[in-house]
Structures are given as structure tokens and as C-alpha cells.
Amino acid sequence: MIKELHFEIAEFQARLTAVKKEMATRGIKILVLSEPPNQNYLTGYNAYSFYTPQMVIVSLDHDEPIWVGRLMDRVSAAMTTYLADQNIRAYPETHVHSSVLSAYAFMADIVKEVGGEKACIGVEMGGYYYSARAHEDLTRALPLAKFVDADLLVGWVRLIKSPTEIAIMRQAGQLADVAMQRVINMVEAGVRECDIAAAIYHQQVSGRPEFGGDYPSCPPDLCIGERSIAPHAAWTDEPLPISSVVNLELSGCRHRYQVNLSRPIVVGKPSTAFQKLSEIVVEGLNAGLESVRPGRTCSEVFSAFSQALARHRIEKESRIGYPTGIAFPPASGERTASIRKGDETVLQPGMVFHMIPGLWLDNIGITISQSFAVTDRGFEPLTMTARKLFVK
């Protein structure tokens, strides 16, 4: 059978060791991981199967994690993980969307098997794939266990990327760049919004001659004309008018590692106010980026940004950045650190952020962003698209 592993087994083992160390510190014996990025991080698993119950179980007493999913996805686990066969478990197809059979009860039996009946069990309470039902079924099936919230336990370990991960993210950044360039080339009056979105997808996935891309964890945000102030609006099939603003956020995704990129593109002549606003955003963005170095906090980076804005008497309250890395739908950002006031996370080499200061003033909005890795001395940009307003 083919094996598709993008990391050395030693790297998976190092990740597991770091996670187990944190588990031990918190007194957690067994970790039940519902989040696809965490499952991918610790095992390599990659298939679009997380819309049915799927968990990775880490036990302090067990050498390898255990993947548990749907029977028909077992083969994907064999192909994409480094796990031994006995650590790949599957519940029968009869459990899928059943109102009587619980896949979580099946998983609880495996937790018992690895000594978890009366253990302290960590679960990801705030995860996208840990539903109220999952928690209810698991706690009911394990009445003697103690459940604790281990949300983001793996997330904080993932925050610092290895050199191999950074290398993959450089490729993801290149995918974002070629997608953005394609849009800049094609945008003009009369082009339908849906055709712009289609070209983005095509370029993200087709990628470059040397390597292609994965599906992104979220659609491009294509905020056009009146919808330029609606940051997560859906596109339409209307043609672009003679004069309009396209606020675009897209991404490149390589081996599930995602790098985001946002730029405004104006068809026609931008208003003076919009041009001016774009320059202020870039000034703030650059000030934030130049302040990045190991030892600084996220809050200090935010301060550098907001001081630059303050010179133009603009205040911004909301966060201007979030970490990215492994991404599965629905989200692209990791939910750990934020570049915002009061976030005391200390920057370390290997962290990757998407700094995206969006300014929405009255009826105009603009975002110009930069994804970067923290290096020994500063930041490494992961995309090369110029930080500016593009005018067509």
C-alpha cells in the first residue's frame, strides 16, 4: 500500500513527546483529540472524513496515538499515518448518522481498553468537532473518569513550527502569491465575480509547475463594491462595474499548511480617501512587522502598529493577527495567540502569523496583510506580493 507521509517519523515522535509532557504537567492521562489539525499533526492523517465522528486518542502509557474513525476511512488512515495497524480502529458504517448507535460510545470502549476507565481525560471543549453530543455520549460511557478541558493543549505545541513545517509554509506562500497575481491580472470591469473566485480556486489548487496545492480551509473572501465592508460575504455572478473596490483575502495550502494573503484591488481610479487609507494601513503593517523579534510579546507588536495609526488619529481595537499552520475547514487561523492589546504571548522563532489589519471606516473598508515566520532576529515574509493597493 502507498504511504503518504510528509514528515520523518522522528518529527511525529517529537510532537508526541511535547504533547505528552504537557499532559503530564496537567495531570491528564488520556487525551481525546477531536480537531482535524491536531489529528494531522500527531499522526499525519489527512482525508476529508471529519464530518463523521473521528478522534485521535493519546495515552501516556501508549507508544503511539490511536486513530478512530469510520470504517470506509480506515484505508486513508493506513495510507497517511505512521501508525501501526493495531492503532487504527474503525466503527462500523451502521453508526454513521444513526439515531441509535453512538460512534462516541465505540470510542469510549477504546479509552477503557487503554486504561482510561477511571482516568483524567482531556477533551477539546471549544473544538469545532467536539459537539455537545460527543461530550455527552463520552461522559455517559465513562462515568468514573474525570473530564478536563484540554482545548488548545496541542494548539500551543503547534504554535512553534519546525524547519520542515516552515519549508512547507514557504511553498504555501508561493501558492497564495500566484493566486493573487492571477486575480490582479484578470480584474477589470465586466468580469463576473464568480469568475474571479473560480480563477482563485484554480490557481490555488493547480499551483505551480513544481508543485500543486491542497483545498483551502475556507473560500476566498471576495468583498466587492458595496460588499467591500462585509468581510465574509459570498460572491455573486454579477459583472464588476466600471469602478469598484475588490477586497480580497485568499490563501495557499500545501500539505494542509495554509498561508493567507489579503490585498485590495481597485478598478478605475481610487478615491483620494481610499488611497490615503491604504497608505496608512501599509504604514501600520510595516511598523508592526518591523517590531517583530523573539522575546517581544504579541501585545508589543500590536502597540507598534497602533502607534503608527495613532499618528493619523486612527484607533483600532480589534486584533490584527493570528497564527496559521495546519488548516482544515472551517477555520484558517489557529485559536491560540492573537496579535492584540493585552496578549502576552512571547514571540519565538518558528511561530507563523498572518498580520491582517483591516480598517473599516464608514462605508469603505480595506485590508492589506502579511504572513510571516518569526526568525532569530526578526521576521521572514512568507508571501512576496507587494504590500500596497493595486489599481487596474
Added chain:
Amino acid sequence: MIKELHFEIAEFQARLTAVKKEMATRGIKILVLSEPPNQNYLTGYNAYSFYTPQMVIVSLDHDEPIWVGRLMDRVSAAMTTYLADQNIRAYPETHVHSSVLSAYAFMADIVKEVGGEKACIGVEMGGYYYSARAHEDLTRALPLAKFVDADLLVGWVRLIKSPTEIAIMRQAGQLADVAMQRVINMVEAGVRECDIAAAIYHQQVSGRPEFGGDYPSCPPDLCIGERSIAPHAAWTDEPLPISSVVNLELSGCRHRYQVNLSRPIVVGKPSTAFQKLSEIVVEGLNAGLESVRPGRTCSEVFSAFSQALARHRIEKESRIGYPTGIAFPPASGERTASIRKGDETVLQPGMVFHMIPGLWLDNIGITISQSFAVTDRGFEPLTMTARKLFVK
């Protein structure tokens, strides 16, 4: 401000009336809906914002539902819903990915405001966007209320589509057809897998000259060569070999209504066994489709299918179909009825299913599917691609 509503307000009101009737039957005074398809169904809301907490609250005593989401998405609510301004509520940006501020506590205050402090409150326990954290925070903030599981309450109402919904799904089916045709045209030895995936996305979204498509709720399943038995595998950037099997499932999505379509495409000469298997699948599929009519049950349709297979001494246990309609990531299927043994759901005109009998025998797998609407007398196919194995 622009308004983007794809249905008459009377249709939204009829949906709400049907939901309230079911609430009253179950003794539920307030329904807190976490699922994006249900939010879209009852209000029209459409933006890619559900990765942060977002709910629609339906109260028996309140004329309109109340949308509650993130501040920056308020404008999307104003643009895409029919709701009055006072029924669009937003929590501050400070609550996003915060470890101290809970958006769900904010929502609980709105529940209290509409008389829910001591009410019977329905929540979607098994929903994709109702996390264990959401349930914990809501129940803590509303200690005097009684929480009951209302998972799929709206789903069962959604199961029967209106004529307007069916008309949109016909367009979605056309989008699936053009995407499949594009793949059939381009597949040949040497084409990279990622370029096939890219072409699918491009065609799904670019659509047709008359109308474009939305982002699909899930990536295409492109199961190639050895991965033809891994139904949800990711694609690679490897070129197709001289001889291989492409098992493809894709979709068309229009105004968030999704229609799925699956076909196998063989490069080179298919093996006799594979050709034979494809004919058996089509025979079973056609037998299932011909058995569709109002009054029959899902289980009876499954029987018609499995009797056809039994003539070839093949048994299939797992379900062969699920309803589709409004789709948001991560899933494309509704989680209500299943076409499988023992499902006693009675077919009614307006129901839409994707019948997708996948056969995986040893190291070969094949799926040939048909999306259809139940009509007064039988079924209406929603895609027109021939039900057969395609050979290139």
C-alpha cells in the same frame, strides 16, 4: 444597502411557521440554532462567518428569528437576511477567540431578553457548530432553563423542498454536470491530479454563462489509482499514469443549495472485472431510482437496490443515499433520512436525495450516483450526466 434575498419573505415565514409548530408540539419555547444551513433556511443569512460563535434564536413569542454573531459580520446579516434591524445582534470583537469573554454568555442574555430565563430551550446537540463549550457556557448562563435536544428539528422541516428550492437545485445540478463534463474531457495520462481538482473548482464556481456557482461545502473526492479505495483521500500533484481509475465525486452549489454527482473515469482499458462491477452498480442504482415514489419508504428503495445486487450475489450493508439541500462546510448531506435498510422515512414530493451506491470489493472501488427530487409520481433527476463508467 443592497439586499440579497433569494426567496420571498412569505417563504421564510412559512418555514418559520413550520418550525414553530414543531417547537410547540415538543414543548420548546426557544430554539437556539447553531447550524449554518438552519440559520440560512430561516433567515437567509449567508456569509463565511460561522467559524466564530453565531446563533439564530427562534422564540415562540417573537415574530422574527434573531441573528446573533460577530460585530464585523453584522453588515452581512443586514444584507442577506429579511430581519428587522433590532433582530440583528452582534457581540464585540473582543469576544473572538478570547479565553475570558464568552460569546455564548452574550447570547444567553438575549435568550433572557426574549423570555427564556426559565424556558424550555432546544439546542442542536449533535450539530457541527454546537461545541461542548457552547453548551457548557449556555447552560451555566441560564441555570433555571431546561435544555432539550432539538438536533435535526429544523432538518426534518428542510427535508421537503419548495418549488423555488427545487428550481435552484436544478441549477446546482447543471453546475455539477458541467464540472463533470470538464473532467471527462481533460482526464488523460500525464495530467496532474491537482490540475484535475483545480479544473473542477474552476468550473463549479465559474459555472455557466447564465449563472455562476458558490463554493462547495466540501472538496471534490478525487480517488485515483491505489487511492480509488480511499473514498475521502486528498489529491496529490502526481501525473496520472498510463492506466488508472479516477473515482470522482463533485458537486454544484447554487445559492448554497448543493447537488452531488459521482462517476468513475478510466484512463486506458478498464479491467473486465471493473467494467462488470460498473454495470452492476448502474443496474442497482436504476432499480433503486425506478422504485422511488411518494408513499414508499427509504428502506423500500434500499430493498429494490439490494435485490438487483443480489442477482449478482453481492450484498451491501451500508446506506446508499442521503438528502441534500442547503450545504455549508464541513458536510454536504443532511443528517436526517438515509436510504438504507430499516429507515422508515416515507418519501414525499419535494424531497431531494443523492443516491450513491459505492461498491468497494477487495482492491477496486466504484461509485456511480444520481441526485433526484421526489415528484408526484416518481423521481426527477437533477443531473443529466449519463449513468455509466466513462472510459478515456
